[in-house]
Amino acid sequence: MLSHELIARYGVWVVFLNVLGASLGLPLPAIPTLITVGASLALATSGSSSALAHFGLTLGVAVIGGVMGDLVWFGGGKRYGERTLHTVCKLSLSRETCVRQTERFFGRWGVRVLIIARFVPGLSLVAVPLCGAMAVKLRSFVAHDCVGVTLWASVGLALGALFASQIDVIFGLISHFGWQAFTVAGIALAGYMAYRYCRRILFAKALEKARISVGELRALLANNPRPVVFDIRSPERRVLDPFVIPGAVFADERKLQGIVERYGANRAMVIYCSCPNEVSAAWMAKRLRLAGVKLALPLAGGIEAWRMAGFEVDPMVAANDVVLSVEKRKFVEL
Secondary structure, three states: OOOHHHHHHHHHHHHHHHHHHHHOOOOOOHHHHHHHHHHHHHHHOOOOOOHHHHHHHHHHHHHHHHHHHHHHHHHHHHHHOHHHHHHHHHHOOOHHHHHHHHHHHHHHHHHHHHHHHOOOOOHHHHHHHHHHHOOOOHHHHHHHHHHHHHHHHHHHHHHHHHOHHHHHHHHHHHHHHOHHHHHHHHHHHHHHHHHHHHHHHHHHHHHHOOOEOHHHHHHHHOOOOOOEEEEOOOHHHHHHOOEEOOOOEEOOOOOHHHHHHHHOOOOOEEEEOOOHHHHHHHHHHHHHHHOOOOOEEEEOOHHHHHHHOOOOOEEOOHHHHHHHHHHHHHHHHO
16 A cells, blocks of 8 residues: 555655646646645644644745746746747647636736636746736745745645545555556546647647638738738737737727627628637637628737738837836836
């Protein structure tokens, strides 16, 4: 049978390495590790006066590992900005939604989003470099990140301690079946990751058939009437990249009815965002078509593809620059 004393003895290092690796973006089971170690500590130190000290030490190293890993991405976001955000999204299993979801959370709560970030899948991995890119002060970042990691790790350890007897039964079953149990678990994990990967590939292929290239958009903009080009990037992303495709209109993809009423169903519409695979733009284009718009397409590659093709971009107008500078100052002062 698995030795609770052995896990309790080396659990501190296991927790530290797992939490550090997970914070760096590695696919490590940090929460299951915290729960397992929490249960082992509860069983191995039951009735011992040192139980609280063991839990405190484990929690402390979890916080240190989590903040150390987050500081790496915070520094990357501070130095490389948007490129770091794209990198972390490639590490996320939910990269199709991680950027948009995180930007909305951050837009509402600022650096305080770090307190609950680890409880929302995919949120922490993007929120951390976003704080760096938005020039959040280091001391403010560390303070909020410490609170968030402490709450998250405490929940994991507490769940393990609370359900220690039930987890002990699971330990017994694993010991009984030996490597067979690990093989089944490994196959299940590999199957899940393969499913997510295949779904991502199929989604990308489907988008290839329903997107417009930057060259095609350039040609359409030379015609009359010109298509309406919607920029649906978040205010935070516009702070990082304060340029637009010439003639683009800022829009919220959640307010489709107002867009259709203003521009009509016969006007061609092109949408670009800052999401991997243009997911938000594709979603908006699909909803616009369902609302009766005859031609609504996401722009392949967004504004970055437009730049790469050598086409000009315009700086945001003065009024929008004032709004964005106020928003940026609000985040910096937190």
